[in-house]
């Protein structure tokens with residue numbers, strides 16, 4: 349697939365350019381949605397949002413009410429970063445999103461099949477806060493050093509691949525106001541309060557990261573493996589995206605459910621029955637694999653990073669999240685499970701379209717989801733997901 353296809357299909361191109369910063373990447377298309385900016389309307393439909401922000405340019409760009417349709421679709425990845433004014437019209441929106449089974453999904457990737465609507469963004473916002481609490485920190489320990497303003501003439505830069513609602517990269521942009529932050533996803537970031545040093549790009553990371561090579565001090569990827577076809581290649585590409593001494597920070601879960609002793613619950617899809625979370629996850633894993641997602645990336649993160657010649661000082665950590673508790677779980681696990689409740693329920697229902705799309709009959713999908721919901725509330729069979737995290741530094745020479 350041509351790298352620029354989504355841009356051309358959308359007929360979107362950067363509108364106005366006034367300055368560039370050679371330290372940052374080359375977005376042919378990006379959205380930076382800020383409804384408080386100038387609103388406009390075009391001839392096709394009412395404009396949903398209009399935005400203008402000069403990403404990382406020293407000189408603020410001219411805010412304009414032009415829509416994307418005012419510009420010729422001649423963009424390439426080579427000129428950038430460019431101030432851009434993109435209006436999201438109904439017609440554009442319908443090219444970014446598609447509706448299925450009552451939810452909205454990204455329209456670009458055939459691999460990533462979780463929703464991309466408001467409910468999902470709310471889930472991701474809540475999940476981000478829970479993950480920060482569970483990990484006890486927003487960033488891995490080397491982050492402060494790597495992002496410090498200690499290189500004269502260099503502006504530090506941070507890239508979040510598969511940013512979702514943007515919880516993590518918004519923190520970065522605010523906590524490190526002098527950095528350039530870039531958030532990439534299949535859908536535009538929907539934050540109402542985009543910091544001026546944060547840019548949202550719409551792209552499929554399966555198409556490669558060559559346009560970012562040498563541009564970033566930190567690359568963060570979290571819970572994106574179901575939309576990535578070849579995660580090992582992604583790790584290798586990140587090694588080129590990072591500047592010397594840079595930080596790679598990866599977090600994934602492995603699409604398995606574990607019992608209260610950390611033993612993997614190995615089930616199959618030939619039978620249907622309890623434990624329901626583990627059963628449901630088995631069907632989800634198979635469905636994601638069928639469409640090309642790299643479900644076992646979490647299991648290999650350590651090997652891919654620690655054996656990669658570009659990286660040093662790798663650190664592995666893992667965190668257990670109770671999607672279901674039992675009577676003998678500790679109070680802290682019970683509390684965490686309660687806190688995860690909304691996230692878990694929303695994730696369950698968010699996989700309906702994925703499971704239906706994989707060919708499962710509706711009554712089976714309903715049986716899986718309903719029983720897993722009930723199991724969570726009954727709290728009799730402890731079941732956990734495992735988040736595996738690896739961070740490392742890029743060698744300086």
Ligand SMILES: C[S@@+](CC[C@H](N)C(=O)[O-])C[C@H]1O[C@@H](n2cnc3c(N)ncnc32)[C@H](O)[C@@H]1O
Nearest residue numbers: 460510511512533534552553554570571572575
């Ligand atoms: C489960 S969400 C996690 C979001 C965020 N990283 C977080 O931890 O809150 C996965 C996100 O990755 C994005 N994604 C999946 N595959 C992608 C791809 N190939 N290219 C770009 N983004 C992708 C999805 O659109 C979704 O927003």
